Amino acid sequence: MMNLRPSDLAREHGLSTQAVRNYERDGCIPPAARTRSGYRVYTEAHAAALRAFLALARAYGHAVATEVMHALGEDDLDDVLMIIDRGHEQLLRDRGTLDAVRATVDRLTADAETVPDRTAAPAPFTVGELARRLRVTPATLRNWEEAGILAPERDRATGYRLFRTEDVRDAELAHLLRRGGYPLEHIAAVLQQIRTAGGTEALSRALEDWRRKLTERGLAMLDAAAHLSRYLEVKR
Incomplete structure (x- = not known):
């Protein structure tokens, strides 16, 4: 699996590397592995998680997107689907x-x-x-x-x-x-x-x-569902 740097994730979305680190800190993307020197190492799973989170935020708002990603971090798929259902x-x-x-x-x-x-x-x-x-x-x-x-x-x-x-x-x-x-x-x-x-x-x-x-908003929800499905595939 290809290793990615914080700047790689940030560049795709026009974010700062600090924003990516903040999303990791807040549980919006999974924790990154670290090199011996302490540098973060991200993977395609992290990239997919960030795409899913940002798409969810556009569709449902930042708070709901964070709630979904936290539930995913706990592998509580039923809770994830319930949150999505409430939005619809x-x-x-x-x-x-x-x-x-x-x-x-x-x-x-x-x-x-x-x-x-x-x-x-x-x-x-x-x-x-x-x-x-x-x-x-x-x-x-x-x-x-x-x-x-x-x-x-x-x-x-x-x-x-x-x-x-x-x-x-x-x-x-x-x-x-x-x-x-x-x-x-x-x-x-x-x-x-x-x-x-x-x-x-x-x-x-x-x-x-x-x-x-x-x-x-409805179209944003469709886009979020596609990114969320992709993240679930990569996450398995």
Whole structure:
């Protein structure tokens, strides 16, 4: 089996040799053998492990990729597959979320020119009630208000926030877009356009970008699976 230097592994991915040593230290690639003088000696198995780790990191994130490589280091293949399955399950949920947002956008488009009749509206939600509905904390809703995503009225007598029908709609959309990885300032701009212009063009663009990101993540998962399979072959 051909011996490789840290620089050989680093060069393939545009990394520093220190980064390769850090990955070894963190258990993301197997420990290297040492020469009598203390120099690291890597093999094709280490190169395959690094390819697998980096591909996993692109698909699932650094933390999950590290978790997978640790499980591989312990020869716990069932745990590896369970971690991978969770990632695919999350992707499927995100696709379902995207479909739900699209359905909401269709409704918003149909109702865009309709002025809400506040006298016929249902009773407003309190911050606690809306937080329970979305399964977030009240602090999260207050952060969204500070970011300009939500603009609830205040009860004149108590000063409490009142989330009416359109506020609940905005909160639900914000929650879904956050699941898509969008920053607060982006979501605030989208919802501001909906509130002021009655249009959903910005939201439609955001959803298309979200769809593209989900496709990229799915393709990255396929690439990671190929590299992981190759590493398992070399590792045996």
